[in-house]
Amino acid sequence: MDLNLPEDVRMFGDTVRRFVQRELDPIADEVEESGHIPEAVVQSMRDLGLFGLVIPEQYGGLDLSAVGLCVVMEELSRANLCFRILITTNNGIGSLGLLYAGTEEQKRRHLPPLASGEKIGCFALTEPEAGSDAASLRTTATATADGDHYILNGSKIWITNADRADYFTVMATVDRKLGSKGLTAFWVERDTPGLTIGRIEPKMGLHGTQVAEVILEDCRVPTNARLGAEGEGFGLAMRVLDHGRLSIAASAVGAAQRLVEAMIDHANTRVQFGKPIARNQAIAWMLADSATEIEAARGLVRMAAWKKDQGERVTRECSMAKLYCTEMACRVADRAVQVFGGMGYMRGNIAERYYRDLRVYRLYEGTSEIQRLVIARQLLNP
Numbered sequence: 001m002d003l004n005l006p007e008d009v010r011m012f013g014d015t016v017r018r019f020v021q022r023e024l025d026p027i028a029d030e031v032e033e034s035g036h037i038p039e040a041v042v043q044s045m046r047d048l049g050l051f052g053l054v055i056p057e058q059y060g061g062l063d064l065s066a067v068g069l070c071v072v073m074e075e076l077s078r079a080n081l082c083f084r085i086l087i088t089t090n091n092g093i094g095s096l097g098l099l100y101a102g103t104e105e106q107k108r109r110h111l112p113p114l115a116s117g118e119k120i121g122c123f124a125l126t127e128p129e130a131g132s133d134a135a136s137l138r139t140t141a142t143a144t145a146d147g148d149h150y151i152l153n154g155s156k157i158w159i160t161n162a163d164r165a166d167y168f169t170v171m172a173t174v175d176r177k178l179g180s181k182g183l184t185a186f187w188v189e190r191d192t193p194g195l196t197i198g199r200i201e202p203k204m205g206l207h208g209t210q211v212a213e214v215i216l217e218d219c220r221v222p223t224n225a226r227l228g229a230e231g232e233g234f235g236l237a238m239r240v241l242d243h244g245r246l247s248i249a250a251s252a253v254g255a256a257q258r259l260v261e262a263m264i265d266h267a268n269t270r271v272q273f274g275k276p277i278a279r280n281q282a283i284a285w286m287l288a289d290s291a292t293e294i295e296a297a298r299g300l301v302r303m304a305a306w307k308k309d310q311g312e313r314v315t316r317e318c319s320m321a322k323l324y325c326t327e328m329a330c331r332v333a334d335r336a337v338q339v340f341g342g343m344g345y346m347r348g349n350i351a352e353r354y355y356r357d358l359r360v361y362r363l364y365e366g367t368s369e370i371q372r373l374v375i376a377r378q379l380l381n382p
């Protein structure tokens, strides 16, 4: 594994870092308070190509390697995680199902507007009764007698970016008795009759982006909206999630890095008992532990990404990276609140915001327990 970043990746990472410092960092708190990202900033993100990082060049994207994607995710997570959340569905769960299993005609039609950020994609798997146990989902896909359409019925919850999405990768079952072997993926467009957006759920953090319910009531989609064959949906979802987990892991590293920098600044300037609090070993060790864990986490992410770029199947490595990096980032956020003291508990403080925002990284795209399950399964049944 080459630890040096390729020159183009390094340069693009620097460009994103400058963009984050110049345009995103100054509005990080405003996004938190207002609950949305200003349109002018979204446009700047489009102009930089951020919506099409992983989409191949022939469909208008930047076609970044996995290592490149991880570098960008780290940088983009240094201001407010919502900036990453906004682009992450187009760069992962909301586009990859189509990229991996769509027809050439579907890709030519839908990937370019996703790459440019003109359209937003999302991924609708979770249901009220099916979270970690995704294979038990209840949304049905029933083929019509003439074989030209499917009728989708069911409801999805907490779907990231659904409120503004144009395209929905919907997971449904063609036969519940088949379990995971019945799962089938569909590409559903926003204006399809029968698809409606339900409640936008208030949440603990990530206030600048929304999650919403997606309701499918006799939603009729053409047969060619199916991604892959009937029964291939579960495998497709797992492949898409491998990628998503790596992206979250990299983001967790970037967030933790930003927090440790904020902790260092504060520890050097906050004076108690006549000296900066950094001069107390209790505080210095929190910084040392955090910095060490961040380096270990970054190494794990880069290794998984590098292996992915070599064409290896990296399910285990992506789960390891997500597990370690997200738990690490939450530990760092907890220490950051401690180092900031009471200030770290107050609204408007960076530690307070990241403490809340990062918590979900241990839950979605597979909880920490599910990552352990995936890793253990591979260890026990190599």
Ligand SMILES: Cc1cc2nc3c(=O)[nH]c(=O)nc-3n(C[C@H](O)[C@H](O)[C@H](O)COP(=O)(O)OP(=O)(O)OC[C@H]3O[C@@H](n4cnc5c(N)ncnc54)[C@H](O)[C@@H]3O)c2cc1C
Pocket: 122, 123, 124, 125, 126, 130, 131, 132, 133, 157, 158, 159, 160, 161, 203, 211, 360, 363, 364, 365, 366, 367, 368, 369, 370, 373
């Ligand atoms: C902010 C946010 C955004 C989201 N965005 C999306 C999205 O865009 N698309 C989408 O489809 N979903 C999305 N989700 C849903 C998310 O993926 C699920 O919340 C997650 O998969 C966990 O499912 P659950 O919440 O139903 O928890 P449950 O499955 O009910 O789990 C509850 C607890 O039990 C544990 N548990 C469950 N099974 C086991 C087991 N076998 N062994 C050990 N422990 C177990 C879990 O780890 C967890 O601690 C989002 C969720 C949130 C909070």
